Amino acid sequence: MVRATLPLPSADARVATVEALVQEHQAGVRAFLRALGVEAAWVDDLAQETFLVAYRKLDDWDRGRDAGQWLRGIARHLAVNERRKAARRARLLAGGLGDLLLEHSERERERDPEPDAAAPTAELLEALHTCLQELPEAGRDLLRRRYADGERAESLAAQMETRADAMRQKLLRLRLLVKGCVERKIGRSWA
Amino acid sequence: MTETRYHELLGQLLDGSLSDVAADELRQGLENQKERLRDLREHLMLWELFDQEHTPQRSAEAFTHGLQARLRAERAGTETETETETDPAAAPAEIPAPRLKLPSQPGPWRWLLSSAAVVLFALTVAVFWPRRTAQPTPPVVVPPVARLVSLRGEAVCTHCILSLTKQCQLAIRVHEHGHEEVLVVNCPFVPGDLKHACCKAPVPILAEGTVHTENGRQLLVATRLEVQH
Numbered sequence: 307m308v309r310a311t312l313p314l315p316s317a318d319a320r321v322a323t324v325e326a327l328v329q330e331h332q333a334g335v336r337a338f339l340r341a342l343g344v345e346a347a348w349v350d351d352l353a354q355e356t357f358l359v360a361y362r363k364l365d366d367w368d369r370g371r372d373a374g375q376w377l378r379g380i381a382r383h384l385a386v387n388e389r390r391k392a393a394r395r396a397r398l399l400a401g402g403l404g405d406l407l408l409e410h411s412e413r414e415r416e417r418d419p420e421p422d423a424a425a426p427t428a429e430l431l432e433a434l435h436t437c438l439q440e441l442p443e444a445g446r447d448l449l450r451r452r453y454a455d456g457e458r459a460e461s462l463a464a465q466m467e468t469r470a471d472a473m474r475q476k477l478l479r480l481r482l483l484v485k486g487c488v489e490r491k492i493g494r495s496w497a
Numbered sequence: 498m499t500e501t502r503y504h505e506l507l508g509q510l511l512d513g514s515l516s517d518v519a520a521d522e523l524r525q526g527l528e529n530q531k532e533r534l535r536d537l538r539e540h541l542m543l544w545e546l547f548d549q550e551h552t553p554q555r556s557a558e559a560f561t562h563g564l565q566a567r568l569r570a571e572r573a574g575t576e577t578e579t580e581t582e583t584d585p586a587a588a589p590a591e592i593p594a595p596r597l598k599l600p601s602q603p604g605p606w607r608w609l610l611s612s613a614a615v616v617l618f619a620l621t622v623a624v625f626w627p628r629r630t631a632q633p634t635p636p637v638v639v640p641p642v643a644r645l646v647s648l649r650g651e652a653v654c655t656h657c658i659l660s661l662t663k664q665c666q667l668a669i670r671v672h673e674h675g676h677e678e679v680l681v682v683n684c685p686f687v688p689g690d691l692k693h694a695c696c697k698a699p700v701p702i703l704a705e706g707t708v709h710t711e712n713g714r715q716l717l718v719a720t721r722l723e724v725q726h
Binding site: 317321324325328329332333336337338340341343346347348349350351353354357358361396397399400401402403405406407410427430431434449450452453454456458459460474475477478481482484485488489495496497 | 504505507508509510511512513514515517518519520521522523524527528534535537538539540541542543544545546547548549550551552553555557560561563564565567568571572657658660672697698699
């Protein structure tokens with residue numbers, strides 16, 4: 307876990323601290339923002355803003371507090387701000403989904419003031435890797451093509467001469483299989 | 498909402514093909530459904546992690562490079578001031594122009610820019626010079642006053658990333674003093690891979706050229722675009 311040293315002597319030291327935070331927490335912060343209802347295309351942008359804010363407010367960081375929790379608090383604040391700016395609402399999921407997820411998250415936070423502490427990114431990633439290996443090779447390959455090659459269901463369906471909704475259904479079945487497997491391995495909710 | 502319908506809409510959401518109407522339907526189906534909301538959040542988180550691991554443009558390294566560029570821009574902004582501007586009044590009052598760092602030493606590219614300006618002027622004269630034809634003479638467009646700039650920022654697509662336009666258009670986003678400026682790029686020699694990459698994620702870039710304001714937007718006529726690795 308990253309702990310900053312006091313005092314921070316220079317801008318270089320601040321950058322080094324933030325880079326260490328990035329290395330440890332970037333994946334978790336991005337996943338957290340997505341679960342808050344941020345549009346996929348904007349996740350990285352908001353996550354980078356999170357670390358920029360952290361850079362500016364490094365002196366405010368309570369070193370007794372987990373860095374990941376502090377960063378997720380900043381990320382949440384930025385996501386909530388997106389709701390207030392009409393021109394930026396495109397950064398949240400459409401149809402009020404982003405609002406719903408944020409509101410739900412806020413309610414959870416009222417019940418538990420420190421809910422952001424429980425985001426087991428490393429554990430999730432490990433379970434995800436294991437569960438993917440348990441999939442049939444054809445399924446793994448399909449998911450890889452969907453993400454690594456950025457192919458949507460429509461284009462995958464066209465290549466495999468099937469219907470887009472059938473392909474979407476196939477992808478969903480694979481996702482449900484993987485998620486079920488991850489749930490069994492982790493044994494608790496992660497969001 | 499039935500479980501089948503929920504999964505159908507979930508599949509569309511995770512595939513990035515959920516329409517606004519369907520998103521609204523999904524939202525209604527999730528209201529007061531704590532378990533489904535949790536399920537949705539878990540899916541979003543899980544497949545976000547998967548996407549990061551399997552999409553090269555979203556790797557930890559790419560993310561870190563992007564952030565480093567923004568940090569550099571932020572630090573440069575706090576450490577330097579604009580050195581010269583040929584016409585500060587060119588910046589519109591309602592949109593503050595970014596304070597961009599100019600090269601401290603005149604380089605060969607300045608001669609190239611000067612030559613380009615001469616050629617541009619000659620072309621403008623050639624295009625708008627009154628001709629002896631039956632067609633009505635087009636109105637003379639006074640070229641706006643431009644500023645020479647060299648800046649570091651991020652190349653982004655105004656459609657895919659910024660959602661500002663209906664079509665893809667390269668722009669450069671500059672962060673300074675906590676403010677963000679977007680300059681639309683006009684450049685005949687955009688590197689091919691940049692066109693695609695800037696649709697996926699912001700790409701750190703060094704750009705040089707001239708900036709002027711047109712219809713309230715800042716336009717960068719680029720003479721150099723260099724992706725920063």
